[in-house]
Amino acid sequence: MTSATQTQPVRFLKGHGTENDFVIVPDPDGVLDLSPAAVARLCDRRAGIGGDGILRVVRSAAHPEARHMADEAEWFMDYRNADGSVAEMCGNGVRVFARYLQRAGHARVGECAVATRGGVKRVHIAKAGTGSPEGDVTVSMGRARTPDDEVTVAVGGRSWPARHVNMGNPHAVAFVEDLAHAGDLLTEPSYGPASVYPDGVNVEFVVDRGERHVAMRVHERGSGETRSCGTGACAVAVAAARRDGTDPAATGTPVSYTVDLPGGRLVITEHPDGAIDMTGAAVIVAEGTVEPALLAGTAAD
Numbered sequence: 300m301t302s303a304t305q306t307q308p309v310r311f312l313k314g315h316g317t318e319n320d321f322v323i324v325p326d327p328d329g330v331l332d333l334s335p336a337a338v339a340r341l342c343d344r345r346a347g348i349g350g351d352g353i354l355r356v357v358r359s360a361a362h363p364e365a366r367h368m369a370d371e372a373e374w375f376m377d378y379r380n381a382d383g384s385v386a387e388m389c390g391n392g393v394r395v396f397a398r399y400l401q402r403a404g405h406a407r408v409g410e411c412a413v414a415t416r417g418g419v420k421r422v423h424i425a426k427a428g429t430g431s432p433e434g435d436v437t438v439s440m441g442r443a444r445t446p447d448d449e450v451t452v453a454v455g456g457r458s459w460p461a462r463h464v465n466m467g468n469p470h471a472v473a474f475v476e477d478l479a480h481a482g483d484l485l486t487e488p489s490y491g492p493a494s495v496y497p498d499g500v501n502v503e504f505v506v507d508r509g510e511r512h513v514a515m516r517v518h519e520r521g522s523g524e525t526r527s528c529g530t531g532a533c534a535v536a537v538a539a540a541r542r543d544g545t546d547p548a549a550t551g552t553p554v555s556y557t558v559d560l561p562g563g564r565l566v567i568t569e570h571p572d573g574a575i576d577m578t579g580a581a582v583i584v585a586e587g588t589v590e591p592a593l594l595a596g597t598a599a600d
C-alpha cells in the first residue's frame with residue numbers, strides 16, 4: 300500500500316524525549332509507504348501533526364533493512380528526519396520508541412531491544428518515578444568514533460574549531476563562550492571541509508556549566524534546531540571528556556557527563572570498553588488518527 304492509495308485514517312501517537320518530539324506511526328506489517336513528502340507533511344508544525352521526526356514502528360521481520368536483526372529485536376525503528384530524509388541513528392528516538400513499546404504491551408520495565416539502522420540497541424526502562432515520573436529510559440548507544448579531522452563550523456559571522464564525533468550519525472562539536480553566539484539557528488551553520496561530512500552533519504554548540512556538566516544547543520541535519528538530540532548529547536560528552544583528558548579506557552572507571560539541553564537533561568556515561576549509555580525522560584503525550592489526505596498530499600494548504 301502506498302501513501303497515495305491510503306484511504307483509511309492512520310493511527311499515530313505523539314511523544315518526546317527531553318522535547319525532541321516525534322510522530323510515532325505504528326505499522327507492524329510494514330504496509331505503509333511513507334514518502335519523504337508525506338513525512339515532511341506529518342512533521343509540519345502548522346499544517347500537520349508536528350515533530351522533529353517520525354518513528355515508524357515495524358516488525359523487524361517485515362522490513363527489508365531489519366530482517367537480519369529479527370532474532371535479536373522484534374521491533375524496528377524506521378526513523379526519518381522532519382524533512383523526510385533518513386538518518387542512521389536517533390538516540391532520543393530509541394528512548395521514545397521503547398516507551399511506545401511499553402505502552403503497547405510489547406515491552407515492560409526492565410530490558411528490551413530495538414532494531415535500528417545503526418544496529419540493535421539495548422534499552423533499559425526504569426520503573427515509574429525513577430528519574431522522571433514515567434521512569435527514565437536508558438539506551439546503550441554503542442561506541443563513538445572520533446576521527447582526527449580538523450573541522451570548522453560557522454554561524455552568524457563567527458567560526459569555531461569543532462571535533463568530529465560519529466555516533467552512527469555525524470556530529471561536529473564546537474565549544475563556545477556563550478550559547479547565544481550560535482544565533483537563532485534558523486539556517487544551517489556552515490561547516491568545512493565538506494569532504495569530512497559528505498552526507499551533512501549535526502552541529503552542537505557547547506558551554507561548560509561545572510565539573511563534567513555542560514549545556515548545549517544543536518542544529519540537526521534534516522530537522523533544524525531541536526530542543527534535544529540524544530546522539531548529539533553523546534557526541535558532546537565524548538568531546539568534553541577528550542578535551543578534559545578523561546579516558547575511561549585508561550582509568551578503567553566509567554565517566555558520566557550531565558548534558559543540559561533546551562528541552563531537558565540527559566546523563567551520558569562512557570564505560571571503559573567505550574560503550575556509551577544515555578539516560579533521560581521519554582513520554583507519550585497524545586494519540587489520534589491522521590487523515591489520509593494529509594499523507595497523500597491532497598489536503599487543503
Ligand SMILES: N[C@@H](CCC[C@H](N)C(=O)O)C(=O)O
Pocket residue numbers: 319380385386387388389390391392468469501519520521522525527528529530531
Ligand atoms: N534527534 C536525534 C538525531 C536525529 C538524526 C539526525 N537529525 C541526523 O540526521 O543525523 C537524536 O536524538 O539522536
